[in-house]
Amino acid sequence: MAVTCEHCGTEQHVGKLAERTAAFCVRCGSLLDTVEPMDLTLGLAWTLAIFVLLFPANLLPLMQASLGTQSRVNYISNGVSALWSDHWPVLAIMFALFAIVFPFVRAALMLLVLGCIRRGRCSSRVGRMFRLAQAIELWAMPDVLVLAGFVVYMRTNVQLEGHIEWGGWCLIMVAGLHMLSPWCLSSHRIWRAIMPDRPVSGREPAISCEVCNMTLPRIYQGCRCPRCAKRLRLRKEYAMHRTAALVIAGYILYFPAYYFSMSYTLQPGGIKWHSIIEGVRELINAGFWELAIIIVITSILIPLLKLLGLSWMLVSVRHPSRKHLVLRTRLYHVIHSIGRWSNVDPFIVALMAPLLSFRGVVEVHVGRAALPFALVVAFTMLAARSFDPRLMWDAMLQKEIANG
Ligand SMILES: [Zn+2]
Ligand SMILES: [Zn+2]
Secondary structure, eight states: OEEEOTTTOOEEEOOOOOTTEEEEOTTTOOEEEEEOOOOHHHHHHHHHHHHHHHHHHHHSOOEEEEETTEEEEEOHHHHHHHHHHTTOHHHHHHHHIIIIIHHHHHHHHHHHHHHHHHHTOOOHHHHHHHHHHHHHHTTOOHHHHHHHHHHHHHHHHHHSEEEEOHHHHHHHHHHHHHHHHHHHOOHHHHHHHHSOOOOOOTTSOEEEOTTTOOEEEGGGTTSBOTTTOOBOOSSOTTHHHHHHHHHHHHHHHHHHHHHSOSEEEEETTEEEEEOHHHHHHHHHHTTOHHHHHHHIIIIIIHHHHHHHHHHHHHHHHHSOOSTTHHHHHHHHHHHHHHGGGGGHHHHHHHHHHHHSEETTTEEEEEOTTHHHHHHHHHHHHHHHHHOOTHHHHHHHHHHHHHTO
16 A cells, blocks of 8 residues: 655555554654554543543632632633733633643544444544544643643742642543543544545555545545545645744744743732743752753753754755754654643743732732743744645755756
8 A cells, every 4th residue: 555654755655564563664764554453432431531520620629729827729710810810811812722622622522533433423524523633632731731730739839838629630630641542542543443544556646645644646636635624735835934934933932931021929028020040940949850850841942942943944945955854854743742841831820820819928920921932832833733844855855856
């Protein structure tokens, strides 16, 4: 069966694979195809557990902080209202989507998809739903929210008394199930259950769907994929222009994101400003080295890696070189999947503001760096999604053909 590598664009032939085996691209080493076992009943139960647990995670308090006789609790929705009342509506909407709406929508779509597969009612409409669920997956962030909640919990316990409440425990379970769901739900298997692959002879030119990787004869170019309804194109449209625009916007916003404060604290001694760097210093001073390292990785290194990595890839399309081409292709895959973890810092502010709000004693508010920082994260995630790594290989091939 003809298969086109989604990372380097090489067309190659893959025979029928046995259970628990995988085929890798001969050119870039990326995973081409795999046959993993999938227990549909377990997958449905897994997804149903995520969907059901999302209700108490959202409706019950996450944490409680006590200061003398006063105590405060926070809910996920409090983060939205705290950002909104501090006059940061864009941040409030982003937090509401990433922390509340997308986890619910993704779990509901997955339940519908798996339910339809179980009943044998598969069509391109089910394919569309699974395509949407996969697109939302990177933006549904209960796991990132749990990491942010853990940092808030540790910080709270430095000066106050903090407890994890039932909503927090449910959210931890949701995050655990969400992170482990690829273990019982193979996307390759789900796509094949929606519609089996169509064998394409190795002799005719082929085109692969960039979403479900179905390979079809090249005459289908411009038509919709029969499995997921995505329009079939040889390469992503305007990939270079879109990626370059988003990366430039990311660089412009990177400096205010680190220069200004993510949050500020009103306390009897005056206002205390907290930038990302100061937050790391405070964690080190409090003895939380591990948390400081996590914040350095998620909030400083990952955004920088994404901007520099994507710039390197853009330049390498214009000035192709075979040197490090496989490394660049793998780096693209890493950048695409880890970008979401940089949202930890904006989430910390959203969780801390309603929890540490003891009027007259201490109040946490959103700083001017929170919006540019959240936009850097969003723009670099969109840039990675817009870029097409196959362009680096195309440019290299064209250069080698031109040089004879
Ligand atoms: Zn490849
Ligand atoms: Zn498709």
